[in-house]
Amino acid sequence: MLGAMQDWPLRLERLIDHAAREHGPREIVTRWADGSFERTNWAGIHRDARRLAQALVAFGIKPGDRFATLAANHGRHLVSWFGAIGAGAVIHTINPRLFDDQIVYIANHAEDRVLIYDQAFEAVVERLKPRFETIEHFVCFNPDSGEGGFEALIAGYDGDYVWPEGDERAPAMLCYTSGTTGNPKGVLYQHRSQMLHSFVQATPDVFSLSARAAVLPVTPLFHAGAWGLPFAAAMTGSKLVLSASNEPAVLHQLIIDEQVTHSCGVPTIWLSLLQYVERERLDLGRLHHISCGGSAAPRALIAGYMDRGVQFTHLWGMTELSPIGSVAALPAEWDNMDREAKLDLLQKQGYAAFGLELRVVDDEGNALPRDGKSSGQLQVRGAWVVERYFRAEKSAVDEDNWFDTGDIAVIHADGALQLTDRAKDVIKSGGEWISSVDLENAAIAAPCVAEAAAIGVYHPKWDERPLLLCVPKPGIEPSADRVREALASRVAKWWLPDEILFVDELPHTGTGKLLKTELRERYKDYKLPGV
């Protein structure tokens, strides 16, 4: 049929071209750990990204080659994203908090050819250099790093460079999951998938980004690409504020001085900031939008920000989802809801944005009703969901593209998602599920409990029954009876643990998550009372 619209490939270099052309003077601010500042703007990022691209061409980097970073949030890190992606390479952001073995595994698995790192991580790089199998070029980001440094590298180029054309389904970014079991798995984001993700991210019900926004992503650039925010910020011409420190006093000063309107990060960041401004009797300036993810935010935390006029939005996501899965957007009836109903809503994980579908299924894979009660495995599919992990021979999804998240959830009638547990941590008792997370949250309500872990232990009649392990709070007499009392008023009777043990400490991963695999291994032959 003759007649058509123009073809316009969804390529990410268009984002930085647009930002430079239409929002060139809009600032990109970096606040270093020592308190000093460095300022550039979208036009400057664009120019330096093209200079880096010229350097990469001189390195012999070809389309699809991987280019790694080991760095905090700063302007040069951003330049390296757009330079590498624009040149057709794949930006691979390595998490510097991982253990040595994981960093080595990831870099070798990704077959990175270049690594640019912060001086702060120089010791790691020097230590691991002999074990990196494919990295040919090591470059330090810091401006005073001399001849082999980033500034010296791009100094030889003028930025007079035209991005090569490419397919919109070509890869652009590689992020590894930080799984608690097995080796990390790589998710290879495409130009197209990340572009669609950015469009949705900019909408009012997700991050609500505009040319008037000033965005401070506390989330690291190496964590699912700071939740994709730098791309969406370029799309909308938002100002970006990047900080190498997450201390509450530093974040607060930036929020005030840089007139930050939007931020994102994990609950612990928001808790410490809230405590800081309450203690010091400070306000939050123009901050009006916080996206909170990583784990569930407590009700009091949400209320604290709500009372200060900040829209505090739960965001649930995964590296496999680029990472946005659901957002606790405000529903149509918001203005008519009372305070408690609002908090109930904001405590859930929110709604599927356009482009994504959510469902919960039972063990046989049958879709369960959206009734707020039917708990099952959470599955996702959509425009920015993984199809197969990097270098995996096997697809990660079923024949209808459903990806199993490993989470246990219910979906309410209005479409709101509520996570209840990780699938591998749920305790299966007599064909019914007991949420380990709910048991742990109930246990720490007891004054004598500092931390708690609930695991399922073999039981001949019920298959599994809960065993609760508690770390006592210093200075308070530990009492299993008191813990049992605290639980009794908070969970169903049949959920009560068959035994409560006090232990000196619980095992954790490098990023601070409970290592339940190790606990299950340790207690796998444990005999519950009466068995």
Added chain:
Amino acid sequence: MLGAMQDWPLRLERLIDHAAREHGPREIVTRWADGSFERTNWAGIHRDARRLAQALVAFGIKPGDRFATLAANHGRHLVSWFGAIGAGAVIHTINPRLFDDQIVYIANHAEDRVLIYDQAFEAVVERLKPRFETIEHFVCFNPDSGEGGFEALIAGYDGDYVWPEGDERAPAMLCYTSGTTGNPKGVLYQHRSQMLHSFVQATPDVFSLSARAAVLPVTPLFHAGAWGLPFAAAMTGSKLVLSASNEPAVLHQLIIDEQVTHSCGVPTIWLSLLQYVERERLDLGRLHHISCGGSAAPRALIAGYMDRGVQFTHLWGMTELSPIGSVAALPAEWDNMDREAKLDLLQKQGYAAFGLELRVVDDEGNALPRDGKSSGQLQVRGAWVVERYFRAEKSAVDEDNWFDTGDIAVIHADGALQLTDRAKDVIKSGGEWISSVDLENAAIAAPCVAEAAAIGVYHPKWDERPLLLCVPKPGIEPSADRVREALASRVAKWWLPDEILFVDELPHTGTGKLLKTELRERYKDYKLPGV
């Protein structure tokens, strides 16, 4: 390279699926001309669209076939969009205000197979039936239209229907330009282009749509698809309010009763609404966002809404651009601007949203600087810009995809677009351009002028010089000298018309635009004084 994200075709039926699944109860309100109401919701639209799709399959409609409507804004019209598009057909919205010959030309050129029309246009349909060459099925939208009507058509189907799969570059919608010269030309929107347009439309700097928005598109569904709003509303789960009447009292009542937050339309609508609420001392309820396009809004009109707390945004577009070209979004420095600077900004046509590029070129096609002074032909390219008109053998764009809009404009240093004239109306005097629009606006400042038209007339030395035609205001003595005085303080001296004539009336198109082609024809041998 192994590893990828899911493929997710950008198909418009996903919009209505999403709206029904995630925002099913959100209302779609129709207010009929007689004051009665009809209410459905996204779930109802979804169900009826699938019932219509079943009926179209029974009609033998195949993917790509054209399905026409001749109708006002109402819920059934919306059903017909999603039903036809979902079934793989192309929705062709005919403008009922066109002349008979144009309607016949368009329907035959489009090769429409079905026409659904409002009873209000039955006389037109009956009159033109013998001249429609391809329409096999005529269906009346009105619920009381009996056996051959829309309700009877879908009554036989249950909606148990799965949309057929299709390519994202397949056509979805056909809109004809209402050009002032020559035959109307068809622009064939694709699923993909319209989807990308919808993503951008939802962002805060364009329409800012969310689940909390209640949108009243005053713009007709047959006018570039109500500027694409119904698609973006489905994407975001906004409420839609559709009215068959545009009387200010009706619109105001809807704004209050239906808690409308967003609206769009042409300046005359907003002028009459503003006058109405000022006269009646009424407020505008929750309305906070008006998008105004079609022609330039006067400063006093913009100020009137700004003072009432409504964000009044200029939107410049064309059927060829799906239709969004530029939007007077609020820039980063907005809050620090004074009132006059804000109004200066809002009077311009605004900025290119991500996905579109604007430039002005001289007669040789050289790009001109963004300096607010260099006036040239406005060109556009991007993700939702026409490549070639429907059934045209020739492309409508140059080798770099630039589409010539036919407008004359300057672009300011901040990227703001300012239209100065239509290219064919500009007066070319001694190699320089005189804006006919600016002359006309200056002329109507004279108390004796009701309407004015400026055209270029042959001049042996300057090629063209301006001739100004004025319709006198009743009861005031017409005076060319007074008009000349009014002009002298408003335009450059060399712009002053060589002659000012008073005429009884000026010719107009069916939609009220000045018909300058006719004036130029009428005065083509006119001898200016001194020639």
